Amino acid sequence: MLKIQVNDIELDYEDHGKGKVLLLLHGLGSTKKDWDAQVPFFLKTHRVIAVDLRGHGASTKPQDAYSVALMTEDVKQLLDQLHIKKVTIVGFSMGGAVAFEMAAKHPEYLENLVIVNSGPDFNDMGKIGEDLLNNRTKYLETKGIVALAKEISFNMFPEDHQVALRHEFEARCKTNDYNAYYKSFVTLMDWGLGDRIKDIKTRTLVVGSDMDYTPVSFKADYVKRMQNASLVVIKNSRHGVVIDQPDAFNLELQKFLNHE
Structure with missing residues (x-):
C-alpha cells in the first residue's frame, strides 16, 4: 500500500505495471478492491493505478470535507505528484462522477474517459434519484451501516x-466510517454536470449493465449529449459489472483502448 499527501489528507493507492496510465476510481462505500479483476489483466499492457477516494478504504476520513469537486482535486493532485500528464480514467458509479468532473474541469489530463454504470447528474435523476436519497438516508439512520452493507x-x-462475491463486498462495505459514508453519499447526490457535459471532447466509453439500477436508455440519453462518446451494454450484469462480469468488461475496455 502506497500513501500520498493531497489537499491535507492522505490517499492510499496501488501502482502497478508500465506504459500508458489507467486510473481506476471505485464506487461509493467501497475501495480500490473493486478493481481486483482489472488490475492483473491490464498491468500487462498499462501502468495501472487504483486509489481509495477520500473517506474510503485506507485513505483519510475527514470530518466534513466531502464533495465530488474535492475528490476530483485529490485526483488531480495525485497525478501531479506522480508526474503523470495524460491518463485514461475509469470511474465506476461514484467514481464515474469524479471521472466526469475531471473531464469537465481538467480535460488536459485525459487521454480517454470511461464511465461505468454512472451518470453526469446525480442531482437530476428524477424519481430514481429522489427515492435513492430518501430510502438510503432513512435506512442508514434507522438500521445503520452494517445492515445497509448487507442490503446493498x-x-x-x-x-x-x-454468494462469495456478495459476502466479500458486504465485508468491505460494512467497515465504512458512518460519517464518511453519509457525507460522501449526500454530497454525491447533490452533484451534477448540467450543461457542462456538452463541452467534454474527450474520447469516452460508457459501459452499462442490462440490469443496473438505471436503465440502458438513461445512459444512451446522456451519451447522445456528448461530443465523442459510445455506449456498450454488458448482458446478464447488475450494478457491479466490474465484479460480476469482469471478463466481458475487461474485453470491452481492452477493445476501446486498442482503438485509440
Missing part, C-alpha cells in the same frame, strides 16, 4: 452463484 450487497449480487 444482496441487491448487487443476488444470484445463488454470487
